[in-house]
Amino acid sequence: MLALGASRSLQVSVASSMSEYPSSADKVADNDGLLIEILTRLPARSLMRFKSVSKHWLYLITDQFFVLRRNPDSSDVSGLLLHASCTSIAPELDFIPLINEGNPTDDARSGSLTFFSRMLPELLYTGSEGLSIAFDPSRSPHYKVVCVRTTWTRVSRVSPFQSMCYYRMEIYSSETGSWRASGEPFTIENDNNSMQFHAGVYWNGAINWFSTWGDSLYFNVDEERLGTMPMLPVPEGNWYEREFRHYGESRGHLHLVEIYGPVTRFNVYEMERDYSGWFVKYRVDLDGVGIAFPEMMERRSGDEENYSFTILSLVRLEKDQSFLVLHTPGKVIHYSIGDGSFRKICDVAPEYFDNQGVIGVSLRYFWFHSYDYIESIACI
């Protein structure tokens, strides 16, 4: 495990005479194996500071093998980042810890986090429908950002108002530090702006969007190839579009939850890796949660069709330990999918005032406000 092979070093040491030994600390500093053993156990904040110790320490801490050794599992969700406002340019994020809930570490304290950003160069053209990031530090320290651009083109010489929307992909690579256009412009059949390009999910090497009506699109980032992902049929009745309640990736699985009407039982669907279709992965029953937290069963004004809960995240774990993070008025709840047990993670402010000073809805966060927090010391 360590750079210094024990038996070999013993022979060397025994053979060598009792010459002057360097000080112990120097010997640790000169032994990368030992240094790494210690550095691996430091919180991220300390590591970022200790990059300033020396060039060699900077080299050790930024080395890809060290980055992977410290966080070998790139789907290890340790918390959720939530923002309640989509309009702010520099959003304040709230953090909800999912591990060591009672004893958050230095890097994972509950509360507001400051948002650090890396500025990307400007896009080649304006007209962005949405940006998605493709990043898996266990595969590569580099990431790509996929932008969907739109342009309107007049298609009829007769009528100047008949125009078509063309989409085009543009890719930013952190390796080259620049944007470039990818593939030819394309159109979407029966395009009615139902494709949610602002909410892409990176899974299976592709950015996966969803459509509130009809099939969805994905874009394989390595092959720069577009594909179609089938969607579940929207149920008959008064439903005009898909009622997404969760759409996200966990540990290499793409999940989808749709809920129509006031129900506490629903299916979690998972997409086949070859995009052949959705299958029922879990059946969830929240009756018990509704009894323990009766405010969940209330109907919000303005949204009488649904019970008052949202699904903030679905975290896949080994051995049936997978869980949902639910949000009910004033609370965030951990719900084990395997045995249906649940517990409160934390309280959140139950209500807020809108800009007219009126008490707003009692749910602060919806699934699209929630991002899994996965620690990594990878440099971006």
Place this chain on the structure above:
Amino acid sequence: MASAPENEKNASAPEKKTLTLKSMINNEEFVVDEHVALQSVTIKNMVDSDCAGDVIPVPTISGEILALVIEYCKNHANPSASEDDLKKADAGIVAKDIYTLIDLVLAANFLDIKGLLEVTSQKIADSIKDLPHQDVREIFGVENDYTPEEEAAVRAEHDWAFEGFP
């Protein structure tokens, strides 16, 4: 390679074999049960390859540190010790100042005792994690090879981590 006298020697060996470890720093000697000392992969390799004499010289490790190592090995060789007991005992062994911990981690590395290496590394990490990087530089005797401009640039990348630090 097992010759006849070799076998005889083994057959007549007492039930409970002991080894003597000798610190080459201050010549302090420790007599320990063989099964305790064999938790060190280094010593085990020596014994297995018949390199070990009656007294095993341990270079670069002081008697003070060797005593801690042996205490750790004794605790972990005790089959009736519970996980909780061991955790408490380990915490006691590493409740030392940073320089002793550095000597200890070197000893654990040299003697190849994985558990002691891990628990000592963790304690060192816990002891330095809230220190300014200048102190860490001093503790490990690392020469600052940055130019002032370079150091400022590296620091500026992670300004947030320096909040409250010099």
